[in-house]
Amino acid sequence: xxxxxxxxxxxxxxxxxxxxxxxxxxxxxxxxxxxxxxxxxxxxxxxxxxxxxxxxxxxxxxxxxxxxxxxxxxxxxxxxxxxxxxxxxxxxxxxxxxxxxxxxxxxxxxxxxxxxxxxxxxxxxxxxxxxxxxxxxxxxxxxxxxxxxxxxxxxxxxxxxxxxxxxxxxxxxxxxxxxxxxxxxxxxxxxxxxxxxxxxxxxxxxxxxxxxxxxxxxxxxxxxxxxxxxxxxxxxxxxxxxxxxxxxxxxxxxxx
Numbered sequence: 001x002x003x004x005x006x007x008x009x010x011x012x013x014x015x016x017x018x019x020x021x022x023x024x025x026x027x028x029x030x031x032x033x034x035x036x037x038x039x040x041x042x043x044x045x046x047x048x049x050x051x052x053x054x055x056x057x058x059x060x061x062x063x064x065x066x067x068x069x070x071x072x073x074x075x076x077x078x079x080x081x082x083x084x085x086x087x088x089x090x091x092x093x094x095x096x097x098x099x100x101x102x103x104x105x106x107x108x109x110x111x112x113x114x115x116x117x118x119x120x121x122x123x124x125x126x127x128x129x130x131x132x133x134x135x136x137x138x139x140x141x142x143x144x145x146x147x148x149x150x151x152x153x154x155x156x157x158x159x160x161x162x163x164x165x166x167x168x169x170x171x172x173x174x175x176x177x178x179x180x181x182x183x184x185x186x187x188x189x190x191x192x193x194x195x196x197x198x199x200x201x202x203x204x205x206x207x208x209x210x211x212x213x214x215x216x217x218x219x220x221x222x223x224x225x226x227x228x229x230x231x232x233x234x235x236x237x238x239x240x241x242x243x244x245x246x247x248x249x250x251x252x253x254x255x256x
Contacts, residue, residue, distance in 0.1 A: 013038070014046055018065060021056065026064035073130060077114060080105055082206060082214040085248045086115055089241050090216065094119040097237065099220040102127070104140040104203075105213065106148075109156040111141040114214070123199060123220055136162050136176055137169045139191035139203035140217040146183035147205050147212035153180065168194045188235045189215075193222055200225035202234045204242035208249050216242045 013036075020035060021027060029047065033040040047063050050056040054068040077083055086103045093101035094117045102116035110132040118124070135141035135156060145153060153176075162171045170176045183189045191201040202225070203217035218234055225234065 013042075014050070017043070017046055018050070018055070021063060021065050026059070026062045028061050028063070032063070077129065080114055080214075081208070081249060082245065083114055085245055086214065086216070089245055090115055091117050093216070093218060093237065093241050094122065097218055097220075097234070098122065099218045099224075100125065102140065102217050102219070104138075104144065104215050104217070106135065106141075106144045107132075109135065109160050111135050111138060111144060111215075133195065134160060134163060134165075136160075137165045137191070137195045138217075139189045139201035139219070140215040142179065142183060142189035142191070143203040143205045143215040143217070144212050146180045146189060147207065150177070153177070165195050166193055166197045168192055168197075170194065186235075187239055190230075191219075198222050200230065202230070202238050204235075204239045206242045206245045206249070208246065213249070214245070216245065 017032065017036060020032065024031075024035070027035065029040055029043050032038070032043045032047075036043070047056060047058075050066075051058060051063070054066050056063045057066045058064075082103065082105065090101045090103055093099075098119035098121040100116065100118050100122040103114050104111040105114055106112070111134070113127050113129060113131045113133075115129065116125075116127060133141060135145040145156070148156075154173075157173050157176070162173065162176065163169070164171045170179060179189075188202055188204045191199075191203075193200060195201075198221060199219055200222045201217050201219035203215045205212045206214040206216060216238055218238055
């Protein structure tokens with residue numbers, strides 16, 4: 001169960017409104033009032049505040065999320081230690097395999113998508129930079145999870161739970177720890193349709209000073225991730241990419 005914390009209710013309402021605007025591609029004051037069950041006068045005050053700071057824009061009475069968020073998003077993204085180095089390596093993986101290559105980092109017990117690119121025969125996804133997913137049900141998330149302490153993993157399970165995304169998702173803590181042990185031994189994680197049915201993925205952790213800072217993954221249709229390709233070729237490619245990133249990050253920190 002998540003810890004109870006003191007929070008500012010007005011700020012919570014503000015972020016709820018922004019999330020609603022994002023999910024619905026903009027709304028009028030009346031539509032927001034109805035959708036959020038808030039007085040129109042209150043909605044208008046929040047919108048006025050956001051508008052004055054360029055966090056929302058207004059087009060013909062419809063309020064939409066503004067580009068000011070891009071400034072904050074890019075600032076956060078470029079402050080991720082792996083991001084400047086990861087882009088060419090992810091693109092190389094996608095080009096050489098034809099599959100979907102991606103990089104994730106962990107934040108507050110979730111996997112955050114920081115970069116990805118599609119190969120020529122890649123599956124199509126609706127992933128956007130900044131999207132978040134549980135650590136336990138994706139190859140990228142499990143590769144990160146396996147390199148956290150057992151105590152930290154237990155806290156994440158307690159706080160986040162183990163939601164079943166598909167019939168193949170690991171939802172039992174004991175089973176997850178067995179999987180974690182296997183990942184630590186073999187150096188990579190596999191998702192066998194555990195997040196999206198019909199999609200398999202393989203991911204390797206990126207370690208810096210024995211601390212996991214990211215994971216690199218390849219994902220594709222289950223009918224292409226089979227046999228030697230699933231068991232050897234892709235794991236070797238993904239682990240190789242992760243190792244190269246580790247070296248680059250180590251050298252960039254040391255000033256060599």
